Amino acid sequence: xxxxxxxxxxxxxxxxxxxxxxxxxxxxxxxxxxxxxxxxxxxxxxxxxxxxxxxxxxxxxxxxxxxxxxxxxxxxxxxxxxxxxxxxxxxxxxxxxxxxxxxxxxxxxxxxxxxxxxxxxxxxxxxxx
Numbered sequence: 020x021x022x023x024x025x026x027x028x029x030x031x032x033x034x035x036x037x038x039x040x041x042x043x044x045x046x047x048x049x050x051x052x053x054x055x056x057x058x059x060x061x062x063x064x065x066x067x068x069x070x071x072x073x074x075x076x077x078x079x080x081x082x083x084x085x086x087x088x089x090x091x092x093x094x095x096x097x098x099x100x101x102x103x104x105x106x107x108x109x110x111x112x113x114x115x116x117x118x119x120x121x122x123x124x125x126x127x128x129x130x131x132x133x134x135x136x137x138x139x140x141x142x143x144x145x146x147x148x
Contacts, residue, residue: 040093046084
């Protein structure tokens with residue numbers, strides 16, 4: 020998946036991708052049933068076709084219906100989206116991202132989470148030496 024495609028998902032397209040990642044595979048009817056305030060069946064089929072054209076999903080024939088699956092694994096998609104966000108909004112700086120996250124959620128972090136972050140920092144420091 021090209022990096023430029025990562026942020027080109029509408030809210031509905033992201034919702035559909037979340038459903039496909041959660042379920043692994045789904046028909047248009049199953050996707051529609053899982054969508055909040057679901058649009059028409061035809062609209063869901065059109066969005067799935069757009070996601071397929073963008074390279075995010077693929078389909079397999081199952082009798083008279085299509086079964087859709089994500090083209091890339093969730094972890095790879097998350098990494099690609101994160102890389103794009105870091106490069107776009109934080110000038111490629113991981114430390115700027117971490118600082119922003121601390122500003123947003125430092126008061127919500129418990130001792131266990133802070134200890135995990137310390138270990139990650141220590142491991143990164145050891146790899147850099």
